[in-house]
Amino acid sequence: MDDVDRQLLVLLQQDAAQSYAALGQAVGLSAGATHERVRKLRERGVIRRTAVEVDPAAIGRGVLAFVMVDSTKWVGDSGDRFAAIPEIQEAHVIAGSAAVLVKVRTATTEQLQDVLRRIYAIDGVSGTQATVVLETFFERPVTP
Amino acid sequence: MDDVDRQLLVLLQQDAAQSYAALGQAVGLSAGATHERVRKLRERGVIRRTAVEVDPAAIGRGVLAFVMVDSTKWVGDSGDRFAAIPEIQEAHVIAGSAAVLVKVRTATTEQLQDVLRRIYAIDGVSGTQATVVLETFFERPVTP
């Protein structure tokens, strides 16, 4: 995991569709060596997968909200219950007054309300506190 | 934007490295037609880009936190100030008591503290409220 690897990660996070020849030229390696580097990054699990990035608004997910979920029970095992709600994009167990923090994308605020209802129906959930996003400054990959 | 397009988006969000032949077989189209579909999805901006997904822990970003940022001024124009902090992965203007919600990834909690200090140094920021993530249930692409 040296500088070249980090550079490759940055480039591949920006555009994973470019050729190994171009990638290699950018970091000063041959296409073959670059390919081998990237292969090992995958093997080690540093690169999890390659995926397309979709515009949420274009697929009817223009409303973004974060929801703090309070609970009266231990929720460390109920990840599946949250995963069952497709509008939830992320779910994290958090330290602090709430128990779970989820990121929700819906088409409308009415649908957001419906998601809140479904979250409320999860066993042990005692309350929700939703925060609607007005504008997203940026969402970007992590810099190695 | 029909069912086939949506199916293609799901498949490409899971694995953008597969061939158009395989992709086409999955949705019942030829490789050529599939290629044309995907090309148009890119053209329309539905697909923004294709990128690799990196394991945060593998690149020294094992600590995840969400930070509510309070402010005394209008912060709608200070996106650049947040973008200048590389540990910030997302920044959103929110409705509610706070003004901005940011997602931060650092190697240690000490570094998180340092990020909070830098956020505090942004003009107009009057306070921060950090929530550390103990466990991430899941982070997944949005389902079309």
Add this chain to the structure above:
DNA sequence: AAACTATGCAGAATGACATTCGGTAGATCA
């Protein structure tokens, strides 16, 4: 209803690129 137009698809042809392999240089250890 007939002709026209546009759109989407299949199948084939071409060229680019991923992937593999042999050989070499440098680094580490004995």
Add this chain to the structure above:
DNA sequence: TGATCTACCGAATGTCATTCTGCATAGTTT
């Protein structure tokens, strides 16, 4: 010094992306 290992380059090969032609279907105009 010799042995071993790793990372690299450059070339060879096969796969696949990309483009093109022709056809069918659906929608539109006359």
